[in-house]
Structure formats: structure tokens, C-alpha cells
Amino acid sequence: MSQPTMDDVAAKAGVSRALVSLVMRQSPRVSEHNRAKVLAVASDLGYRPNTAARNLATGQTHTIGAMLNDIHNPFFTAVAEGASKAAADAGLHLLLSSGWQRSEGETEAIEMLLGMRTDGLLLASPRLSHVTISEFATQAPTVIIGVWGPWTDMDSLNNDEDHGAELVVDHLTKLGHKRIAHVSGNLPAGGEQRRSAFANAMMKRGLAPIIIDGDFNEKAGYDGAASLMALHDRPTAIFAGNDLSAIGVMSRLHELGLRVPEDVSVIGYDDTNIAGISAISLTTIHQPREEIGTLAIQLLVERIAGRTEDRHEELKPRLVKRSSTAPVATA
Amino acid sequence: MSQPTMDDVAAKAGVSRALVSLVMRQSPRVSEHNRAKVLAVASDLGYRPNTAARNLATGQTHTIGAMLNDIHNPFFTAVAEGASKAAADAGLHLLLSSGWQRSEGETEAIEMLLGMRTDGLLLASPRLSHVTISEFATQAPTVIIGVWGPWTDMDSLNNDEDHGAELVVDHLTKLGHKRIAHVSGNLPAGGEQRRSAFANAMMKRGLAPIIIDGDFNEKAGYDGAASLMALHDRPTAIFAGNDLSAIGVMSRLHELGLRVPEDVSVIGYDDTNIAGISAISLTTIHQPREEIGTLAIQLLVERIAGRTEDRHEELKPRLVKRSSTAPVATA
């Protein structure tokens, strides 16, 4: 025989099922005496309300489903941590899932969450098309993080990419760099905006943007750096799509016998824990990671409470200067 | 009005609810013609089976709940990735949750998973007491990773700590180190076994183990290194509880103006991605992370299928030599 049910608890405690239900839902209209008895019996029996049944009856799950682009990326786990805390404060649970960097994986994960009828959906930089995302968003209150799009009937939370790229290019050009390359992140997952912001910031200064299509991971940086260093007019600085990619860039440069920052300056994005490690000390663009998670939950909570107007928030990043960037070598 | 139900689909497709149910469960006893029509209508309506209702009716969730000690630790995310793939292959979903390095957080997360009646429970190095874990394990097929205990009615998957410590101490002593310190990991979460294995390996060689209580994160390494370097008889090598902690150790040493490995050798554990970064190049003990996840799911699947004997697997780790360890300086 399997798990005990409410009826089992009621029978053993000598009360009605309705009373047990009230106790489980922390209703105040239960005598202290009976509440204690029911809880005692419940823990004795190892009873635990069946959430599937509860969800079915109430139509509410008190759960937010989060789909993270890449659980290996500290940026997303920090966002998730912020979200998890905020959700707990709001009496909600956060259910994590990841697409493991594959778009089909993301689709599956979101389908699962929608099937469970989570009260809300938190999409962190999905790799899916705008159309697909918009379709999913019709099924539950949704907030999307880190992807620009013509979002309607959902909320979004974005980094001010223009400002970020401006910070990067400003910093590097002030150090005398002119040949600056960008290893872009995965385009659907927010890399597009960053790439074009970089291109604009460069052109504005009359500089030619060098761009390599990549992804938001170590491998892309590693591969990208190789291609860039094979150019006969090597860039003197590399702006990686994010910190992970920057790490890949640094690894490859190291293997090529090039020093950072003496030979090549490298700059990342996100200011994840990795960037702060002394041995790495990566100059990067800081984003308020946990805050992003908190804010996302706040937006969802408002939605769930009934807000219907869309909100599209934009956060300003800032530069964190460490030791991976330096004045261009005067060759 | 909310989400469409099976009846809505049935009505619109002009078939019975039973038929829609058959289609949704991919039954083969449905004509191609009707299957297509039902699927068309379903997607038209945006219909998606309600898993709560389905779970209730079948008593199965086809879901494994995973509780990760620390989602920021690449070791656990790699385990999760392996588990996720294996689960998908077995027709199961993996639901992630984390206790965010707090034991109450872990309790909550597990309670939630049990409430959802997941078919199995995957506990990755929980920080909870043996008693608490054993209680949870009575409620669902459970496999625990990385914690030694007197487990009964559950499976476990462990690293051969004696072998690992032996590798560490052997490597360091062969390099001439005698004053070797260990910044231990969080004890309930598996740090205890590693610590005592280290102590044994040292004593066996007539060496005094220097041990600092820590945790499996960067901060612990950072703090631990400070304490160790304040000793008047400084250790010449530090064995960190895991890679994260080793990073913390290296950061602090760097700040203290000490070079790795010239002044102090550092060795980590887990061989996470971080260890392989060229700029870090951490000597560490390798564990087959994804395989661990895969194996864990396999154990759970067997359990769910009815196996009742306990299985306790032990995996042998191996040393990966990089550049954070070197012969002791002849002062």
C-alpha cells in the first residue's frame, strides 16, 4: 500500500476529513487542540498532502517554473538564486529546469512546466524563436530575461545593451585599442542585441567592428580566439559575449603563448564569480544578477495578481575594471 | 476562461473523450485519420494535458526530483546534466531544485518534491542529518550521491574517498611535501569521509594532518588559506575540499603575495571545468561527473521497476596533474 491520504489521517485522528483539510491549509478556524492532534497523527503516518490533487482542486500550483538557458553558467544560477528567494518570500516555489543549451531541450522543459500548470513562467535567455516564445507565453504569465523582442502580453527584463557596449568600447578605446573584436553569444539567446550594440559603438567612432559568431560558452571563446589570432591583422582586444566565453578566449591565448593583457586585452560580460577569481581577474560588465531574479519574480507576482499592462524593464550595467585589460602595446 | 480540457478537444474534433485520451497517450490503437485530426484540434486550441490530473489518475509522475546541494558548483550541474539525459532516455523528466547551501532550504525542496509524488528522489550531497535523509527516503525510491551513511532501503553512489586521499597524499609527498593541510568540506555533505581519509593517508606515512573545518565553496577556501598561512609553521601544500574551495585558496594566496605552485602547492577535487582553465590549471582529483548522474538514474529506474535489494556503488577517482602542484621549495 502506498502513501496515506487525508482520509487515513482523519480516521486515525478521529476527526472529519474537512477538519484535516483545514489544518493542512493552516486555517485559523481550528482549535489548538485538534490542530495539534491532526499534525501529530499526520507526522506519525508520514502524511503529506498530494500536490497534484490539491492543484487540481484549486487550480493553483503556487509554483513558478524557471527555464534556464544554461545551468552551467554562473550568471543564470545567480539569477535563479535571487528568484528562488523572492519566490519563497511570496509563498511560491521555484522549479528549475534547463534546456542544456539545446533549443529542443528548452521546448521540452517548457512543455513540461506548462503541463504542470505552473502559475508563472520565468524564461532566462531561451534559445527559441520569438514566435515560439510568444506562443508559450499565452499559456501562463511569463517574464523573459535577456532576450529582446516584440513581446506582448508578457513582461521582459533586459540589460541596456547599448550602454554596456558603450562601456566596453569606451574603456578599450581609451586604452588605445582600435582593432577590437567581438566573439558574439548565441543570437536567439540575446546575443544579437549585444552584437549590434557593439557594432554601433565601434562605427560611431569610425572603427571597424570585427565580429565572430559564437555562443555563450567556453568553447565558443576558445574557438573564436583561434580564428581571430589567425587573422593577419590581429585584434589587440577581444570583447567576449560573456565571462564564460572570455575564459575560453583566455585559455586559447594562453596556449598560443600570448599574454593577457600585455599582448591582448580581454573583456567579458556578466561579472560572474569566475571573473573575480584573482588568478583570472577579468575586466567585465557587471549585471545585478540576483536582483534580476528578484525583479523577475516581482513582475510575475504582479501578473498573477492581475496586472494586464506589459512591463519591460531595462537595467543599466556597469564596468568592473580588473587586470585583463591594459593599454595597447606600442609595437 | 482558462485552459482547454480534453472534453473541449473531443467536442471540437467530433470524437469521444476516450479517443482523445488514447491519442494523448500515443496509443497505437487509433486510426491515423483520427489521430491527425485530434492532434490538429489540440494544437489549434493550445491544449496540453494537465499533468496534475494525469498523475492523480495514474499514480505516476514519470518524474525524478533532484535536490542539488549547490547549484553554483559545476560538479553538481554536471551530475544533473548526466542525470537529465539519462532520465530523458528512460522516458522520465528531471526536476531540479536546490537548497542553496542551507539545510532548511534542502528540507523545503525535498518536501516539495515528495509532495509532488515524484517517482524517485535524487539527493546530491545533502547537508541534512542521516536520520532526516533516511526518513525522506522511506517516501520514495531514493539514491544519494556523495554522502556516506548507514543507508538502508535506498541506494547510494560514492566516490572512493580512501583512494582519492591516497592519490592526493601520494602525489604531494612524492613532490617532497610534508606539511600538508586540508581545508575540509562541509561535513554532513560528504566532507567528513574525505577529511578522515586524508588524515589516515597522512598518519600512515607518519605525517601530522593539518585540518581546517570549512565548506565546499570559494569562501571557505579563501578563509581557510588565511588561517593556514598565519601558522608559524606554514604548510607547503594545501588540499582543498573541492575545486571551488581550491579557487578560494588560490585567490587568497595570490593576495598574500604567495605564488602557486612555487611557494605553495594547491590541489583540488572534482576536476570541474574551472580546474581546466589554462589560467588556473589546477591539479585535482577527477570524478566522472556525468556518469555519476547517469548511474544514479539507472539505479532509480531499477528501484522503480521493483528492485528491493540495496545497491551501494563506489567509483574510483583518478588524479589529474596540472600546474598547481610542484616539488616543495628547498628553503
Add this chain to the structure above:
DNA sequence: CAGCGTTCTGTAAACGTTTTCATGAGATTT
């Protein structure tokens, strides 16, 4: 003792599926 408020009971419907079963309708084979 009447009246009142609080706490509890028992019953029943509802949530959206799955599952079973007896029956029926069509198509295909003999």
C-alpha cells in the same frame, strides 16, 4: 435556561485525467 458564537461534521460536487467494459459501427475477408 435561552441565546450565541465557535468549532466541527457529513455530504456532495468539482477539478481533469485514466481506465475498464460492453456495445456498436464499418470495413475487410471468407
Add this chain to the structure above:
DNA sequence: AAATCTCATGAAAACGTTTACAGAACGCTG
């Protein structure tokens, strides 16, 4: 035309809760 086979139907019960409601038991107050 009869027999067989495949596919579909409709009804009903079940899963474990929540929720609503009418009424009962109880202890207090006046």
C-alpha cells in the same frame, strides 16, 4: 451473406484534494 477484425463510443468509477453548506455539538454569557 456471414464472419471477422479494427476502431470508436458512452458511461462510470477512480485518483486525493478543496470548497460550500446545512446542521450539530459544545462551552459561555447573561
